[in-house]
Amino acid sequence: MTAEINQLITELHTPVQPATKHTRNAAILNMTNPHTATITLYRTNIGNISIKKIQAMPSRLYSVPGKSILFSLNRQPIKIHSYHLRNDKLEKGKTIIIDDQHPSIIDGHRALFDYSLINREPCGALVGSINFPDRLLDIQVFDRTTLRKVAWLPHDESAARYLVSLELLETIHDPRGIKVAEELIYHYHPAVAWKAFQMLYRADPQKSRAYTPLLEKRQDPRLNNLLRSVETVA
Incomplete structure (x- = not known):
């Protein structure tokens, strides 16, 4: 995983060709996801760097195939709730706390994670992530109450x-x-x-x-x- 991070950082400093108005607009649409409140700041063929806004808990839980490094922003501690993937059902795992000094690594092949705030902020909080997705595996969708699989989405x-x-x-x-x-x-x-x-x-x-x-x-x-x-x- 160290090699992938170094490659991502190296490519981060590669000069970007000037974009036209249309390509800029397309890039903005491609990097924002209003449904998940996520902005992808940088993306290569091996990984991406993203920021997500945390507010109310959604009714669905989504798996993220691959590996992710999670870290909080603005010195806001955040709870990470982990779940073990067991075919078409989830099992609750441990809860950890991340802050600007204590990031966490999640293996999305075996676990699913979710966020919640320790201190309820009216405007929510931001969590950053460095992701190395596995495009060969699908995104699985689970109901938060029953923890059962209800749908899937192609990751590729x-x-x-x-x-x-x-x-x-x-x-x-x-x-x-x-x-x-x-x-x-x-x-x-x-x-x-x-x-x-x-x-x-x-x-x-x-x-x-x-x-x-x-x-x-x-x-x-x-x-x-x-x-x-x-x-x-x-």
């Missing part, structure tokens, strides 16, 4: 774009959508491959079965269950 931006593209092509009944699906069924992300298979199956159930061995080679339990459900209906 390209996977999310392809999923949206396939949905749009299918919605507008674009005849070229089948050709796109035939290419994206080879995509590494199982959700993209499955969506492509669904489009091919709806277009020609018999012909789509030729792709079943390709998907089975992935040995993905969730994907295999979906394939079995299709075979049962057929």
